[in-house]
Amino acid sequence: MEVHSASWKIEVRAIDAEGDSVGNWFMLGSESMSAATTTPQRLFFQYPVSLGRYKVRATRLDSKDTNSCVGQEVRWGEARGYLAGGVAFPDNVNLVAMRMRATDNLSQRSSRLINYIVTRKLPVWSADSGWSSAVTKRSIAWAYTDILRASYGAKLTDTRIDLAALAQLDQVWTSRGDKFDGVFDQQVTDWEALTRAARCGRAVPFL
Structure with a gap:
């Protein structure tokens, strides 16, 4: 199986509370990947930025091979941001964190049907x-x-x-x-x- 590669760059731009740009685009990172497989590959990258609000864009740097026998497509999955300092809850609030495996049995409705036996x-x-x-x-x-x-x-x-x-x-x-x-x-x-x-x-x- 022939090895193919793809490369791209990630850029961000600061925005204000209304979503208007307040600065220039600057690059967070430049990434690339090479593989010889028909299985889709999911990649995750983490970049530190100063405290603020941003919009993000990704730009492919190489040319996509249009041959029907070549799987060289790059798709953006999602961008996530994190609140600085986290969220503080009162002492009388109990928090539960869990992971669910994404199978055919997991639906939008069933993911919310969580029951607990609690003691007061x-x-x-x-x-x-x-x-x-x-x-x-x-x-x-x-x-x-x-x-x-x-x-x-x-x-x-x-x-x-x-x-x-x-x-x-x-x-x-x-x-x-x-x-x-x-x-x-x-x-x-x-x-x-x-x-x-x-x-x-x-x-x-x-x-």
Whole structure:
């Protein structure tokens, strides 16, 4: 099998927030490849640039062999950029990263059907020792206080919450086997979240 080659260059140009050019094109790199195979070859190149926004272009440097028996075509796959410093998430956010093999069974819909078995951990309050560290709990009362105290909830201080009454209710609910296993997968008001949690113990919130 005859060996064929191709060469190209990668250039970038700085742009502003509106996408208008603010500088000249400059070259990031010049690449080439030689092979004797009918299997498509996928290549990846990484170039450092100064912090900013850019548009990118690739230009082939050699002439394509137009012979029908020669596979010498070069195609641009994609260009990726990375945010400097990454993205910071709050401590109460759990992140999961995964890779999926691109097979015939992987579709746009099935790639989003990811399910997890999760365990809720919440701090528990007592009159003797105050708040504990986060422990596994299905309690209505401490889910209720989490909604009241959390940064993603009502953000109330302990002085605004009747903790003694909730501790007493927790004993009643635990003895009856009442639990709160709810999931909030869309944004709701604090009052609606409190109402849903209290409903599991046949109760209602009040100011």
